[in-house]
Amino acid sequence: MLKEFREFAMKGNVVDLAVGVIIGAAFGSIVTSLVGDVIMPIIGAVTGGLDFSNHFIPLSKAVTATNLVDAKKQGAVLAYGSFLTLTINFIIVAFVLFLVIRAMNTLKRKEEAAPAAPLKPSAEVELLTEIRDLLKK
Incomplete structure (x- = not known):
């Protein structure tokens, strides 16, 4: 059973998926910061702090x-x-x-x-x- 799990975990698709999820989470943090720290303050300034x-x-x-x-x-x-x-x-x-x-x-x-x-x-x-x-x- 351990051998089967290792073979499953080391398949290319699983590793690619894991890398994609990690990069996606990091990219999500960047986009969230862009929205919360850059874009929304500009929108707040334009709308008078709304x-x-x-x-x-x-x-x-x-x-x-x-x-x-x-x-x-x-x-x-x-x-x-x-x-x-x-x-x-x-x-x-x-x-x-x-x-x-x-x-x-x-x-x-x-x-x-x-x-x-x-x-x-x-x-x-x-x-x-x-x-x-x-x-x-």
């Missing part, structure tokens, strides 16, 4: 707090602001990923479109070409 995260609707009369954390402690709330913030973050992350994949596809197409160096014909082919040309005369 922050949706503390917008909520109390679902019980006992909720009197003005921020979401305290309101959740007091009772049920509909935290639509958190949902809006996460939705905006998702759209930005999806757009950044779209740009990255688009750039990678463009590079891949350029590689495929690059013409290959012409192959030098072998000596036999050159000789046969010369014979053909002589016979045509």
Whole structure:
């Protein structure tokens, strides 16, 4: 059973998948930082510091707090602001990923479109070409 597991774990697909997951997690952290630390502050500055995260609707009369954390402690709330913030973050992350994949596809197409160096014909082919040309005369 141990031998079977080792063979399974060392297959190329499993190792490739593991590498992909690790790189994906690292890339996810980079994109999350880009959105949270670079793009969202710019959006906040442009919109005058608008922050949706503390917008909520109390679902019980006992909720009197003005921020979401305290309101959740007091009772049920509909935290639509958190949902809006996460939705905006998702759209930005999806757009950044779209740009990255688009750039990678463009590079891949350029590689495929690059013409290959012409192959030098072998000596036999050159000789046969010369014979053909002589016979045509």
